[in-house]
Ligand SMILES: Nc1ncnc2c1ncn2[C@@H]1O[C@H](COP(=O)(O)OP(=O)(O)OP(=O)(O)O)[C@@H](O)[C@H]1O
């Protein structure tokens with residue numbers, strides 16, 4: 001703060017502080033508080049707002065338990081509220097996305113940090129970034145085309161002889177969504193892990209090898225423990241972004257792959273029930289945060305590790 | 309158990325740059341062998357070839373008689389101590405030390421016991437459960453040694469392990485390393501650019517320059533009979549005279565310089581070119597000229613260093629010469645500006661070629 005004052009003088013500093021305060025207050029805090037407040041009030045016709053029925057309650061939150069459907073897991077059939085089911089599937093498949101991203105990104109990050117010739121690294125990073133220059137919508141549609149029934153992926157697999165009949169990728173429940181989300185968010189996994197691995201002294205890897213360790217032991221005991229903060233922040237980011245993604249599930253999803261954000265969106269935009277939609281949105285936020293905290297506690301990752 | 313190491317015509321190229329050129333050396337089992345040379349001369353490269361991180365471009369490396377071609381570092385009976393130690397920062401000390409055993413599938417209780425034993429050996433008991441960051445430089449040093457010893461290597465490779473320590477600790481660790489080597493009987497290959505370290509610790513020393521091994525000999529031989537000018541100047545101080553070899557007979561020659569005609573031992577000089585090297589402590593200062601090898605000088609600067617006295621004197625042609633007198637009571641400290649004669653024994657001076665480098 002004093003540094004700012006010294007460098008830019010009081011006028012400019014005041015303006016900067018005000019802008020930051022405005023941004024925080026008007027664009028983050030106020031809308032969220034408004035929605036939070038709304039989420040406890042019933043959805044009423046305009047004339048009744050402020051009337052006797054406009055009282056605070058948790059009813060909107062309890063609506064997730066309405067409407068039972070039959071579901072089955074491991075061959076056991078059970079009744080479950082439809083939105084709870086959507087929510088659980090969203091969490092589950094976001095986790096799948098995070099794990100698959102980790103499996104894709106870790107080897108690549110290790111390769112980039114420790115194996116590739118430093119001279120070709122900028123080219124490699126550029127190649128990784130180029131897809132980001134294209135809008136997310138276009139990228140999702142590109143996958144929609146790639147995964148289409150008569151699209152290039154099926155053509156390729158048929159030509160190679162891996163499959164005999166084309167596969168309806170986007171109609172296979174969550175497959176399309178998972179592929180799309182991995183593609184969209186894998187870089188959020190890659191770079192934290194790359195940064196973490198890069199800060200590991202290469203001599204430690206060599207020392208482990210010199211002491212007789214096979215490659216998997218080197219990763220398990222030396223590289224992964226060192227990269228853990230990066231892995232954790234990558235997983236948290238990919239998980240949160242996936243669970244909160246609306247575009248990819250909308251474009252690449254099928255009738256059987258409802259994402260919880262789609263439920264929220266339908267309540268906001270189709271039913272125009274902002275109160276219930278806010279409640280759902282907060283539920284998603286709170287439960288995801290809770291889930292991440294539990295996962296971090298399980299894997300013994302501290303918040304300060306991630307912030308690094 | 310210890311093994312000998314043989315390097316036969318070993319070369320290592322990085323692109324077009326030859327970092328190690330035709331190295332030939334045979335290190336005996338249980339020997340303490342040092343590679344000594346200035347920064348960038350290829351010492352680390354040799355060590356990395358022996359430990360298996362770099363494959364030689366040409367030549368053969370044998371450890372205990374077995375050709376190491378194609379063997380990964382984790383398959384060789386060597387343990388490398390890195391220039392920066394490379395301890396595992398996220399493991400407690402005892403896990404660091406027993407990592408090599410963990411890899412070999414030794415159970416936890418045995419590993420722990422072995423780690424405690426090794427900590428005792430390197431004089432660091434009670435540090436088992438500390439983290440690396442809680443240790444001092446010298447203590448880390450010992451942990452690195454213990455970690456390498458834990459896998460019972462036949463050859464220990466040490467890459468300037470003491471360079472980061474302060475002088476006192478360095479001297480202490482020298483003796484310690486030497487003692488550990490004697491106790492375990494393991495072959496040590498030790499790398500350093502500190503000549504004192506190499507001479508004090510080693511059974512034999514290989515002096516290197518620009519990728520080439522210049523001389524391999526025991527420390528006394530290296531100091532007293534350097535084969536060329538590089539070895540002579542890198543290991544110890546010299547007065548150097550440029551000139552021309554004139555008559556040579558039975559290992560001695562006379563040498564014409566701007567300071568006059570000298571007689572000295574003749575090294576492996578080709579043709580007439582060469583330089584005359586005389587160590588400061590092999591010179592005498594006297595009031596009268598002797599029979600041979602005497603240079604008239606003016607005493608310029610006298611510094612008293614305790615056990616000896618260093619005298620800088622200027623010859624008539626303006627060259628600065630250095631003489632070292634032992635402070636044993638017999639030497640008279642020359643007065644500033646005194647006109648004297650600096651002389652040396654012909655057997656203690658040598659005419660040597662320059663370094664053995666690529667033409
Ligand atoms: N991976 C590499 N690629 C290209 N050149 C290299 C590589 N490793 C080393 N060199 C070069 O080889 C030469 C010898 O390097 P080396 O590390 O063996 O020196 P050193 O004798 O250990 O020096 P120091 O005492 O500074 O550690 C140096 O000139 C260095 O620039």
Ligand SMILES: [Mg+2]
Nearest residue numbers: 351352391467
């Ligand atoms: Mg080196």
